[in-house]
Amino acid sequence: MSILDRYRPEGREKIDFARVTFLVVAHILAIISLFNFSWQGLIAFLVLYAVTGMGITFGYHRLFTHRSFKVPKLLEVLSALAGTLAMQGNVMRWVAHHRMHHAFSDEGQDPHNSNRGFWYSHILWVCYANPERDRPEELRRFARDIAADKTLRMISSDGFMIALQAALCAFLWAVWGWQVMLWGVWLRMVAVYHATWLVNSAAHKWGYRNYKDGDRATNCWWVGLLTFGEGWHNNHHAHSNVAPAGRQWWELDVTWLLIKSLRSLGLATDVKTPPPLALDPNSIRPARRSA
Numbered sequence: 100m101s102i103l104d105r106y107r108p109e110g111r112e113k114i115d116f117a118r119v120t121f122l123v124v125a126h127i128l129a130i131i132s133l134f135n136f137s138w139q140g141l142i143a144f145l146v147l148y149a150v151t152g153m154g155i156t157f158g159y160h161r162l163f164t165h166r167s168f169k170v171p172k173l174l175e176v177l178s179a180l181a182g183t184l185a186m187q188g189n190v191m192r193w194v195a196h197h198r199m200h201h202a203f204s205d206e207g208q209d210p211h212n213s214n215r216g217f218w219y220s221h222i223l224w225v226c227y228a229n230p231e232r233d234r235p236e237e238l239r240r241f242a243r244d245i246a247a248d249k250t251l252r253m254i255s256s257d258g259f260m261i262a263l264q265a266a267l268c269a270f271l272w273a274v275w276g277w278q279v280m281l282w283g284v285w286l287r288m289v290a291v292y293h294a295t296w297l298v299n300s301a302a303h304k305w306g307y308r309n310y311k312d313g314d315r316a317t318n319c320w321w322v323g324l325l326t327f328g329e330g331w332h333n334n335h336h337a338h339s340n341v342a343p344a345g346r347q348w349w350e351l352d353v354t355w356l357l358i359k360s361l362r363s364l365g366l367a368t369d370v371k372t373p374p375p376l377a378l379d380p381n382s383i384r385p386a387r388r389s390a
């Protein structure tokens with residue numbers, strides 16, 4: 100079977116040419132950025148990588164999808180805006196897709212089913228439109244809480260997402276010039292895309308497991324570093340609705356450090372945590388118990 104046969108759209112899937120064109124343009128602009136280095140551009144890249152990457156891990160993922168803690172409304176809205184700036188789809192769509200991923204992990208209805216190969220779970224699933232999966236009623240069915248929240252419903256629009264990114268583009272260009280805009284928007288956007296997609300591809304393929312869970316999710320340390328802790332994905336699949344993703348002392352989870360800091364300030368409440376690895380009957384690598 101050729102690679103083209105292996106990765107061709109299945110069922111009612113079709114190539115989404117608008118999205119493919121956008122991704123091609125984004126990657127070309129990201130490559131052009133590399134030839135236009137400036138220190139200000141690097142700072143814009145790092146700051147916006149942290150803000151939008153955390154918008155996905157802290158906001159879209161652990162707060163909105165899994166409701167693993169609560170924050171005051173203002174912080175909730177800021178998290179939604181930071182996630183929206185990552186251009187990975189509006190809140191409702193992202194949350195619905197990710198809940199489908201956990202409900203049908205690595206099976207037919209998983210939006211990025213890793214059994215269809217590394218490249219499908221990494222980027223091709225974004226390039227294929229699936230009219231059945233992406234019907235508004237279907238997305239709402241998986242994200243009723245988002246649809247019921249007036250503010251989040253207002254933010255959950257592709258038009259708003261594009262306008263917000265365009266405003267950031269214009270601001271960076273007007274204040275620091277086009278080179279800084281390239282690094283702060285396009286290079287950063289492409290870097291955060293691949294970091295997030297690696298959770299669906301690499302962290303369903305390479306690494307080790309702390310839990311026997313039945314699906315393909317793994318703990319992949321370098322994905323953990325790139326995604327502020329999301330690479331401890333076998334841990335996350337075993338207990339998806341808890342706030343921390345790391346279990347062993349060396350599994351660095353920067354998103355959890357932020358949630359813990361907010362909890363100590365009284366800004367994160369109802370923070371859900373898993374049982375200790377050593378006491379968890381589902382674990383296969385229990386930590387050594389002290390005598």
Ligand SMILES: [Zn+2]
Binds near residue numbers: 299303316332336
């Ligand atoms: Zn997964």
Ligand SMILES: [Zn+2]
Binds near residue numbers: 165201339
């Ligand atoms: Zn998840």
